[in-house]
Amino acid sequence: MKFAYRFSNLLGTVYRCGNLNFTRDGNSVISPVGNRVTVFDLKNNRSDTLPLATKYNIKCVGLSPDGRLAIIVDEGGEALLVSLVCRSVLHHFHFKGSVHSISFSPDGRKFVVTKGNIAQMYHAPGKKREFNAFVLDKTYFGPYDETTCIDWTDDSKCFVVGSKDMSTWVFGAERWDNLIYYALGGHKDAIVACFFESNSLDLYSLSQDGALCVWQCDTPPEGLKLKAPRGWKADLLQRDKEEEEEDDDEEEGDRETTIRGKTMPTEQEKAGKVKYSRLAKYFLNKEGDFNNLTAAAYHKKIHLLVTGFASGIFHLHELPEFNLIHSLSISDQRVASVAINSSGDWIAFGCSGLGQLLVWEWQSESYVLKQQGHFNSMVSLAYSPDGQYIVTGGDDGKVKVWNTLSGFCFVTFTEHSSGVTGVTFTTTGHVIVTSSLDGTVRAFDLHRYRNFRTFTSPRPTQFSCVAVDSSGEIVSAGAQDSFEIFVWSMQTGRLLDVLSGHEGPISGLCFNPMKSILASASWDKTVRLWDMFDSWRTKETLTLTSDALAVTFRPDGAELAVATLNSQVTFWDPENAVQMGSIEGRHDLKTGRKELDKITAKHSAKGKAFTTLCYSADGQNILAGGMSRFVCLYHVREQILVKRFELSCNLSLDAMEEFLNRRKMTEFGNLALIDQDAGEENGVAIPLPGVRKGDMSSRHFKPEIRVTSLRFSPTGRCWAATSTEGLLIFSLDAQMLFDPFELDTSVTPGRIREALRQREFTRAILMAFRLNEKKLAQEVLEAVPRDEIDVISASLPELYVEKVLEFLAASFEVSRHLEFYLIWTQKLLMSHGQRLKSRAGQLLPVVQFLQKGLQRHLDDVSKLCDWNRYNIQYALAVSKQRGVKRTLEPLDTEEDTDASDDDSLHLLRRAADNEEEEEMLV
Structure with missing residues (x-):
């Protein structure tokens, strides 16, 4: 139970890619975050990440009308059927191809997926007793290019599919006599969205160039006539009907049918059929060809159309009159997804370029939610002394403070002009101190939310780490270019001293929690201990076998842990400068093989090491992480691996698999080296040797999984890690109920309640905590x-x-x-x-x-x-x-x-x- 940590929440990333959805009550937003799904409760101001993950980044999410089921499809075409009530996976399914969109029918009996140039209709799971949760009903052909969007009529009789071939196709969910398929043209670019009008077959279609076509149907939904079966199908249906009357328990198996829409109907077939005519055509794009329409949503009850563009602008129009209600710019990046809640009051926008999620109330013109993660990867984190807040620093120069209870960021500091390399709290918890590559160390006040101190060096230098002593009066930062340690006073802001002696970049600083001793780790294979009261002179020098990458003190200050470049973690007695033990972590890292690596993962692991360390709250264990998706928990005294946590299973990240896929290896070399999809958003870049970060403006960038910082909560009940996925929180598993303490046969719930009736409260409390059941302990304590x-x-x-x-x-x-x-x-x-x-x-x-x-x-x-x-x-x-x-x-x-x-x-x-x-x- 002591090490029963499990994933509980994901902070720092609010939206990655995919479509946004509102829950049925309209109070929560479901946002895909990488290969996970986060639910933002807007009424209670909380965010919660579901305890499930897909193999690749999530491409689309479909919600059932009752809000209980969700189908989550990743980029590889694998789908998860998820119960939002019990937050668990019910079924796995593979669509055998990349799925662009998915949509349930309003009655919840069927759902349609668009895959390639076809649309497939399935029976919705849970509505019928069946062995397989996904039963294919019909396959619809017609579009010549990839299908992009789906929308259903209110009575679930028909659905419309948009395609990249500039056409819109209306299909019947049943075999109607007067409507099998209908193709609509009129656009000069790919279809982005198409919507039916409320209780009608009239529809709107929007293309990428900002054109809106209004289509009118001459037949109401009640005018659709069901096609009568003929031939052997009629005999089969009659026989099945007789069997159902005899035995109600037997069920009719569904037969997959195919509807093709490319053969021209005859004149006799056209008579009495449904016909569409274009009433009007409007143009949304007023800024030229570079501002393409990227996302749209339509609310049928209030006739509100919301359109988002590549420039970050969104428009609100009232249809069918096409009256402009509002126009606003939310960012300078493309709007990737738009959603409207059931009441029509709130509009959700997702910007994948900035990782931004906005919920806007259009009537009052105010933000309900405005969250954004770090633009680049997070580098460092720190817990507040009471464990309520987490501060993170990223390569984008931003410092964000997150509330651990709600999961939201409530303040962002943007004073740094370059990447943040270190963050820490003072012991009071009211001040945040950060270091940056811009040559400044800044102190931020959490009461007034301002930068009240800026520490600089006599000559410009890049700071790689920062530390504050237990009193909060001394601030120190290490330089990576001048190999010096600078010490300032928090009260006056003056530079007190410059500590010299290291012959390599400073990689880590840490103050002893009980004494005024500063430990500094450097690439010169030494760790130096400096006494802050004795004229800041070197107290001890610890010689290592390799470059030091991280250093940390035990919470009681009696032990020092150092991570080195040869994948070792060594433990030292800081008083006597004696090594107390070491852990070899090379085999525990288990690094993966990147797609462009010329060597195997086993040989690649020889160059990897732990880059961050953190003691547990009681000091008995230590967490270690580095260039790997695994975080290792070691027992310090026994020097053994207790548990290994896997932070991510997302194959959309690089260095995740141990072996490369042989299908990508051809006689001409690795297919990852061939730039086949130059016009697509995702791909593989060919980096120069030694490059860790790619060009963020490049369309071909596959980030590498790594752990940059680890911290235990001061309460010891959870720990956090900053990684390529975001800020992951692991908490103790509260679902494990039975964890007794010194239990014997005399301790039972009946005897505990009997002791309560006899008013032997002390005995009842002791037995209740030996049995260690929360409800029983609560009953006993509240009975006193x-x-x-x-x-x-x-x-x-x-x-x-x-x-x-x-x-x-x-x-x-x-x-x-x-x-x-x-x-x-x-x-x-x-x-x-x-x-x-x-x-x-x-x-x-x-x-x-x-x-x-x-x-x-x-x-x-x-x-x-x-x-x-x-x-x-x-x-x-x-x-x-x-x-x-x-x-x-x-x-x-x-x-x-x-x-x-x-x-x-x-x-x-x-x-x-x-x-x-x-x-x-x-």
Whole structure:
């Protein structure tokens, strides 16, 4: 249970590619993020990533009308049938080709996928008892080029498909006598979107050049006539009908049919058929050929058309009159996806170039959600001391602060003009210190959201790392070009000293948490320890066998870990400068083979190493990551691999597979070297030797998987990693319920409840925490009378105090019995505080977990108290004004005075209760 960490959330990336969807209630946005799916709850201000992943980046997502099922298709054509209720995968399916779009029928009985130049209709899973969840019903032919979009009529009788061959095809979902297929032209570019009008066969088609065609149908949906079967099909249906009457349990198997739309019908067949005529043609694009239409969405009830363009502009029009409602630019990148919620109030936009997700309320012209990840890869991260926030720095020069509870970024600092190389919090948690390649070290205030200190060196240099001591008064940064360490004062901003001695770039800095000792790692194969109180002179020099890449202290400061270029992690005693052990991690990295590598993955691993290290909260384990998709968790004392976590299984990233696909190897060489898809968005670049990052403006860039930074939460219940995929959070698995402690046959739920009935509360608490079931422990603790908490908390053994405190810390996040659990916490700390001081290092994660929950409640209650205080001041001011008026004009009745007095008393009592809760929290 101690190492049962599992993926819980993905931050730092809000949209990658694919189509956006709103849930059925319209309160959440479903966004594909790489090979994962994130649900943004706009009402409760939370984001949650589903615990599933596809093999490649997600291409399209289709939601069922009831909002319970989703079909997720990746770039390789593999589909996942996902239940959004239980958040699990129900079925796997492969469409044998790249799928462009997918759409459920409004009645939820069927769904259509566009693949190549065909459209395939399947029976929707869950609507019929069948062995296979995906049963092919019909295949529709007609378009000469790739199909691009789908839309259904409201009665699910017909659907329309757009194609790159500039044509729009209307197909019947059933075999209608007067409508089998209908092809519409009129465009001069590829079709981007097509939509049916509400309760009608009239439709709109939009092409890439910004042309909108309005098509009118001469037949209403009720005028479609079902084609009567003839010949052997009629006999077969009659026989099946008789068998169903005899035995209702037998089901008729579906037979796949093919509908082809390329043979010209005769004049006799045209008589009485559905006909379309073009009513009007409008042009959306007013800026020339370079501003192509890229995405569109239509709300049938309010007749709202939203179109997005390659320049980042979007238009709102009212159809069919084509009245312009609004026009706005959200960015300078192409709008990749547009979606409208069910009520028509919110519009979601996705920009794949910037990784941007916006939800806009068009009536009030305000943003409901505005999130954007780092433009380039994230390089470093740091947890706040209470574990509520995570700060990340990226190659794009931005510093972002994320809330771990909501998963949203609430502030972005853009003062750096080059890539950020290091971020850290001070011990108070109110200041962020960052280093950058632009030659500055900056301090940001989280109260006023401003850059209040900028530290620079006498001559321009590039800083590669930063560290702040435990007091928050000394800031140090290492240079990668001058090989020096610069030390500043946080209060004055002055440069205190320049530490020289290293003969290579500084790769890592770390302060001892308990002493004013600074450890610096360098490429010159040494780690130097500097005493900040002794004129900043070198205290010790640790000689290594290879270049040092990362250095970190244990939380108690009694041990130092160093990662070197030869894939080793060495542990040192900083007091005596003695090596205490080492771990060989070359075989644990398990690096993959890139598509353009000339050597195998086994030989490629010899040049890889761990580039980031992090101790766990209790200091017994250490996390290590580097140029690999794996993160290794080691036990420090035993020096063994405890667990290995796989951060990603996305084959759209490079260096993921151990062996290359033989089908890509031809007699002329690797197919990845051939630039076949020059006009496509995805591909493989041919980098120069030694190049780690490609040209971001290039259309052919396949990022390589790597882990740039790792940090454990101060509470010890989760850890975070910055990688090519984004900021991944791994938390302890809360689903594993049974984890007993010193259990024997005498501990059962029945005996625990019997002890409660006999009012033996101490015995019941001990047995409940030995059984270690949360609901039972909650029942026992809440059964204790308030007056007896003091006596019972003092009688608990010291071994169980830590477990009770950990349970209380977890209860603060979910329980409403705030005051009751606060009394328990206060009595336990007052009774056992002196004895627990000897185990302060081991109890530190539990105490910080408590502090995190209390701080969150303090912030919430303090805001409520401020709101009540302002209301009381307002009520008093109003009552004074009324008092002045009453002296001038007598009141008609006494009821008004009684009502106003009752309101004032109610406000005063509510404010007093809130202030009591705030005092209890403090």
